[in-house]
Amino acid sequence: VFDPITLVAGAGILTAGTLLGRIRRRTTAAPSPVPTCGCGHPMALHDRDSDECFADEQRPHYSKSGSRNGFEWVQCPCRRYLGPDHIADVWVPPSATMRPQED
Ligand SMILES: [Zn+2]
Numbered sequence: 001v002f003d004p005i006t007l008v009a010g011a012g013i014l015t016a017g018t019l020l021g022r023i024r025r026r027t028t029a030a031p032s033p034v035p036t037c038g039c040g041h042p043m044a045l046h047d048r049d050s051d052e053c054f055a056d057e058q059r060p061h062y063s064k065s066g067s068r069n070g071f072e073w074v075q076c077p078c079r080r081y082l083g084p085d086h087i088a089d090v091w092v093p094p095s096a097t098m099r100p101q102e103d
């Protein structure tokens with residue numbers, strides 16, 4: 001069933017598709033070499049069991065009087081919660097696309 005020509009053509013189409021996909025991705029958004037979490041840190045920095053993010057974040061530090069006093073480093077509060085906002089990005093409820101016809 002799989003003759004060499006079909007295989008080569010198929011491989012070529014796959015390669016072309018991959019290249020096109022890469023080019024298109026490069027023009028629309030910055031390529032992300034590693035999968036990132038919703039907090040913006042790489043998924044690799046998240047604990048597999050507790051989902052805790054080990055990355056540190058720089059935050060403005062305020063003194064007791066309320067004036068800004070440089071920066072402090074705190075651990076990212078993320079627990080890899082991808083939440084309803086994230087799901088809404090990929091899943092559209094049918095009611096949103098199937099509107100009743102108005103005449
Ligand atoms: Zn995270």
Ligand SMILES: [Zn+2]
Binds near residue numbers: 053
């Ligand atoms: Zn994080």
